[in-house]
Amino acid sequence: MNSSSQKISGVMRNYGDPKLEFVFGKGSYLTSTAGESYLDFTTGIAVNSLGHCHPKLIAALQDQSERLWHSSNLYRISQAETLAQKLIANTFADRVFFCNSGTEAIEAGIKIIRRYFYSKGHEQKNRIISLTSAFHGRTLGALALANNPSQTQGFLHGDGGFDQVEYGNVNDLKNKINDMTAGIVIEPIQGEGGIRVAMKEYLAEIKDLCKINNLLLFFDEVQSGVGRSGSLYAYQELGTQPDLLATAKGLGGGVPIGACIATENIAAAMTPGTHGSTFGGNPLAAAAANAVLDEILSPNFLNDVKKRSQYLFAKLETLLRQYPKLLRDVDGMGFMIGLGFHKDASDIVKLAEEKKLLLVKAGRNYIRLLPPLNISVSEIDEAVEIIECCLQDSGWSDFLIKDASAAKNGLQEKRNAYAKISGKKLFFSLFFFALPC
Numbered sequence: 001m002n003s004s005s006q007k008i009s010g011v012m013r014n015y016g017d018p019k020l021e022f023v024f025g026k027g028s029y030l031t032s033t034a035g036e037s038y039l040d041f042t043t044g045i046a047v048n049s050l051g052h053c054h055p056k057l058i059a060a061l062q063d064q065s066e067r068l069w070h071s072s073n074l075y076r077i078s079q080a081e082t083l084a085q086k087l088i089a090n091t092f093a094d095r096v097f098f099c100n101s102g103t104e105a106i107e108a109g110i111k112i113i114r115r116y117f118y119s120k121g122h123e124q125k126n127r128i129i130s131l132t133s134a135f136h137g138r139t140l141g142a143l144a145l146a147n148n149p150s151q152t153q154g155f156l157h158g159d160g161g162f163d164q165v166e167y168g169n170v171n172d173l174k175n176k177i178n179d180m181t182a183g184i185v186i187e188p189i190q191g192e193g194g195i196r197v198a199m200k201e202y203l204a205e206i207k208d209l210c211k212i213n214n215l216l217l218f219f220d221e222v223q224s225g226v227g228r229s230g231s232l233y234a235y236q237e238l239g240t241q242p243d244l245l246a247t248a249k250g251l252g253g254g255v256p257i258g259a260c261i262a263t264e265n266i267a268a269a270m271t272p273g274t275h276g277s278t279f280g281g282n283p284l285a286a287a288a289a290n291a292v293l294d295e296i297l298s299p300n301f302l303n304d305v306k307k308r309s310q311y312l313f314a315k316l317e318t319l320l321r322q323y324p325k326l327l328r329d330v331d332g333m334g335f336m337i338g339l340g341f342h343k344d345a346s347d348i349v350k351l352a353e354e355k356k357l358l359l360v361k362a363g364r365n366y367i368r369l370l371p372p373l374n375i376s377v378s379e380i381d382e383a384v385e386i387i388e389c390c391l392q393d394s395g396w397s398d399f400l401i402k403d404a405s406a407a408k409n410g411l412q413e414k415r416n417a418y419a420k421i422s423g424k425k426l427f428f429s430l431f432f433f434a435l436p437c
């Protein structure tokens with residue numbers, strides 16, 4: 001029973017058979033069972049927003065763990081109420097529902113949208129639209145909503161009351177909206193098929209369609225939220241306000257907590273008994289999330305994220321210019337960044353792990369860079385150096401011709417594609433191209 005694979009033999013194999021195990025974390029680094037140190041650009045898939053074992057999180061959890069761990073929503077939970085107030089004060093929302101994960105925050109949002117129209121006497125208005133390449137989690141509702149065949153096979157029967165439209169295609173959306181449509185769910189920054197930031201004008205058009213057709217706009221910021229975009233939530237950078245929003249992952253900094261936040265008008269539909277969660281807003285999780293938000297909302301924290309993100313983007317764009325036959329594009333915002341390759345990026349993730357940098361893929365051809373929000377400049381330098389070493393050692397000789405003249409234009413291609421689909425001329429696209437944040 002010594003090797004890692006034997007140790008996890010009782011765990012279901014839905015996560016495959018990972019070999020590496022970590023026993024210690026400090027700041028941006030993790031230490032393995034073999035005592036080796038790894039620079040963590042995965043942060044547990046966008047969870048450890050303040051890195052590992054942040055002293056303020058430790059203090060908050062220690063303090064709370066000595067007083068009360070759990071009492072349930074049968075009673076008031078002041079830690080959850082404080083957290084709700086912080087979210088309300090810093091977003092569009094007036095009310096918060098707490099749960100334990102991203103997918104539960106999505107489920108809550110789906111229920112709130114349907115219940116809202118039900119409470120207004122429009123029970124037939126219950127279908128919800130999602131976009132292609134979406135990911136909203138693994139519960140049955142979230143799976144049916146995102147409708148990705150690689151994840152739904154064998155699980156779904158019927159369409160669950162969801163429709164899907166092509167990402168970026170406003171006409172497709174217009175055609176799908178009918179009297180039964182209640183809402184639209186969008187990730188302002190998609191994270192699964194590669195990192196894709198929604199264009200401001202696309203979101204604005206969708207918001208207009210929501211107003212015209214009396215639909216609710218629901219943003220999934222499970223991954224992009226809690227400072228990862230450089231703002232508390234990405235919608236604040238992108239200029240379109242939703243009616244409700246799902247948040248989780250980075251909120252607890254490593255402790256499971258999620259929330260669906262909404263305006264008063266919509267939240268009013270959730271009368272007593274309509275929804276619930278045993279652990280939702282648990283004092284321990286809420287204490288951790290309060291400490292995370294206090295740090296992220298402290299003066300200059302988010303400005304610093306933006307500055308260091310620009311620094312990382314500049315370095316990645318240099319790589320893009322130097323290795324145009326290998327690298328395709330870089331997209332993202334803040335510290336949610338996708339580096340696109342012309343082929344499957346799995347080898348790069350493996351090579352990086354050998355060189356003690358942890359990366360996670362997004363889709364087939366992208367690696368996702370999700371460092372702690374407080375990553376230092378020297379740690380960014382270290383990561384980019386390792387990535388460059390991986391490019392050089394990748395053995396993809398055909399792709400390794402340095403050619404600065406073939407400068408990257410993947411982002412520009414995406415924006416042109418949107419302009420083509422939507423029939424709009426984007427005079428300012430070059431401006432966006434130059435300023436990824």
Ligand SMILES: Cc1ncc(COP(=O)(O)O)c(C=O)c1O
Binds near residue numbers: 102106187220222224
């Ligand atoms: C955009 C988005 N929505 C929802 C989820 C589901 O979150 P969880 O795994 O916490 O249920 C994820 C998880 O990766 C996500 O990235």
